Amino acid sequence: MSSNKDDFKKEIPKLYPRLHRAMTAYLSGSNVDPDDILQEAFLKAYKSVDNFEGRSGYYTWIYSIARNLCIDEFRKHKFEKKRSSVPVEEFEIESDDFVSKDRKEEVLLLRKAISELPEILKSVVVMKTIDGMSYPEISEVLEVNEQTLKNRMFRARKELAGILKRMGVYEQ
Known part of the structure; x- marks a missing residue:
């Protein structure tokens, strides 16, 4: 077994929870199981890890x-996602352990608001805010330049403010 495969196998337990959160958010509103997607993704990665150039993590x-x-799966089933109705509980924010009881309700409302964003905006918010990815990482994944991502984040924040205002949580 190659050293790359050994290194890769060691990384799987660290990567899986974060990837699962991201795929759960990405697949919200569909009947595609994030575990199935991740299993296939890890298998594909494992088979081609010797070709991994390391330009990204x-x-x-x-x-x-x-x-x-996911995109292949959506095409196969001709599934179109406009807005999603992801269960609020599916968005796990890593810092939940540090959120006081008084703020739990606010976190749940924010999660609900994020789930109401259009997919094009939600994916950037989830990757940047919930998953902690940098703009260069998001740019690489979504194949969009960084300025476009920053514009989408700006629009997402504006829409989130509107959603939260409608919910009676936020006043400008």
């Missing part, structure tokens, strides 16, 4: 593979 590479598998 394993996370970004596997995320791209998983996202492409």
Whole structure:
């Protein structure tokens, strides 16, 4: 077994939870199982890890593979996603352990608001805010330049403010 495959196998337990959160958010509103997508993505990555050039990290590479598998799945079933209705509980924010009880309700409302964003905006918010990816990483995954991502983030924040205002949570 190659050293690359050994290194890759060691990274899987670290990568899986974060990728699962990202795929759950990405697949919201569909009947595609994130576990199935991730299993296939990890298998594809494992088979081609010796060709991995390391220009990005394993996370970004596997995320791209998983996202492409999702797109293939959507095409196969002619599934179109406009807005999603992801269960609020599916968005796990890594810092939940540090959120006080008083703020739990606010976090749930924010999660609900994020789930109401159009997919093109939600994916950027999820990757940047929830998953902690950098703009260069998101740019690589979505194959969009960084300025476009920043514009989408600006629009997403504006829409989130509107959604939260409608919910009675936020006043400008």
